[in-house]
Amino acid sequence: MKQLPESKGSYGRFWRMLMGAMPARILMSALDLGVFDLLDDFRSPAEVAQRLDTHPANTRLFLDSLVTADLLEKRHGLYRNLPDTTHFLKRGTPLYLGDLLRFSWGLCVDPLKDLPKLLREGPAPGPGIEDENLWAEASRSNAAWAFGEMGRMMAGIVSELDGFPGFARMLDLGGGHGIFTLYFVQAHPSMTGVVFDRPAITRATREFIEEYGMAERVGIAQGDYLTDDLGSGYDLIWASSTLNFARQELDSLLTKIYAALKPDGYFAAFQDGLTHEHTKPDVALGFLPGALQSGADFGFDQGEIAQAMLKAGFRSVRSHSLDTPMGTMDLDIARK
Known part of the structure; x- marks a missing residue:
């Protein structure tokens, strides 16, 4: 009988690293859709779907994921922003972070989709970190x-x-x-x-x-x-x-x-x-x-x-x- 493998540690950190990409994707999608702009008060998923012109059933699943990610709260089937979500992620508030998060995503995260190519071929031509227009926009x-x-x-x-x-x-x-x-x-x-x-x-x-x-x-x-x-x-x-x-x-x-x-x-x-x-x-x-x-x-x-x-x-x-x-x-x- 072949000996079954024994683990000297846990692979949990690798799984958490992989799953860590999911809250970031969910957050960016919610910002792009304007979800947090609607949820100062409790709303049903049907109301949110109507306001956003999105699929009702998928909207409910998405709102649940925002609760899982500690961005919303859910009570009796209704959804509302958590206080710091309104404070930082609702457009028009003095400390709104949405534009900063989008810029940082575009500068630091999105380019990594080409990571294998950059490793094989080396630096890519085009606007870089010293580009004045990039920072003017930002x-x-x-x-x-x-x-x-x-x-x-x-x-x-x-x-x-x-x-x-x-x-x-x-x-x-x-x-x-x-x-x-x-x-x-x-x-x-x-x-x-x-x-x-x-x-x-x-x-x-x-x-x-x-x-x-x-x-x-x-x-x-x-x-x-x-x-x-x-x-x-x-x-x-x-x-x-x-x-x-x-x-x-x-x-x-x-x-x-x-x-x-x-x-x-x-x-x-x-x-x-x-x-x-x-x-x-x-x-x-x-x-x-x-x-x-x-x-x-x-x-x-x-x-x-x-x-x-x-x-x-x-x-x-x-x-x-x-x-x-x-x-x-x-x-x-x-x-x-």
Whole structure:
């Protein structure tokens, strides 16, 4: 009689990994259909199907799956959003994430359908992670990343910097939507801010500045921070998830940043900080599609930016690893 195999572990994690794709697909389909826009109050599957013009029986099955995924609640055959679903996934709410999730899906998940081809043939031509039009389109949707929790968290950290009450002027380098600047300026009685980015990208910046009544204190400078002058006399220069574009020119950019700061000024870089030989934390997976398509590795190892700051002449650097809704990221704060 042949011995039956014995297991020394469980294959559960592999099954969970496979099934993990299902809630993501269900979520994206619900966003595209506008399901969450209808369910502030309890509704029957027949009502939802009528509003969405979808198949009644399949609509009920789909709504059940949204309950399974902890996006809806079900009582007596009726369905309603959970509170955080309305908060983040209903169109028109201040913290709506739908556009950000769609953009991230298109940038980080959808390209992996060509993964075998990219592995066999190498990088693919076409618009990549450095494409200005891509980021111009994304600037408004990506603002959701900074609104609320993240904006308040970063403003809290910046406002604790030594000398913050005396700050007069800050620069948001490659700031895109400029939302972090709005939070920082709002946390200060008089500081003004400048959001620096390429012309196509700053259209959304201007809209946010006007929407939140900050035009008297926040301005825009247009250009390429790798080649154009940054100005001078800043108490704080802030850079969030933008130094990846300068990875090959980091030393020269930090020299420019150092020169643009006042004595005792700060440069704060909020970025990925990869560990375990460039494989952790999970945020590293987000770089895979862009790296495969472009042939360039955009991720920073933890400590890489801090070391470059010291090399550029900054007298001290404080580094923090922060838990964010998108995973663990590093904040390096250098002082001139």
